[in-house]
Amino acid sequence: MKVPHSLENVDRDDVVVRTFEYEDGSVIAVDFGxxxxxxxxxxxxxxxxxxxxxxxxxxxxxxxxxxxSAQNGVLTIKE
Known part of the structure; x- marks a missing residue:
């Protein structure tokens, strides 16, 4: 699963975008700090x-x- 383009270029230094690939799908996690x-x-x-x-x-x-879903400053997009 690809990270949405607008999240790839987040302007804030404290925002971290990560993609995790698993056998049964993938997860995009965006930590807004x-x-x-x-x-x-x-x-x-x-x-x-x-x-x-x-x-x-x-x-x-x-x-x-x-x-x-979103919890504790982290947005999670699951496949």
């Missing part, structure tokens, strides 16, 4: 809107995405 412990998330069709630490990120979910 300590200052963004509370993430607000809306999914509208295939578009995700994330608000973290006062900044908004909007992107198309990968077609393979089966589960999207």
């Amino acid at each position: 300590n200052s963004a412990a509370d993430i607000s998330m809306d999914i509208l069709g295939s578009t995700a809107i994330i608000v973290a630490d006062g900044e908004q990120y909007e992107f198309e979910l990968p077609p393979e995405a089966s589960d999207v």
Whole structure:
């Protein structure tokens, strides 16, 4: 599963984007850092809107995405 383009180029230094590949699928984890412990998330069709630490990120979910969740400043997109 590819990282959405708008998340590849996140402007903030404290945001870390990682992809984990497993035998039965993959996971994209976006850690917005300590200052963004509370993430607000809306999914509208295939578009995700994330608000973290006062900044908004909007992107198309990968077609393979089966589960999207946010907890403790980390957004997780699972295949």
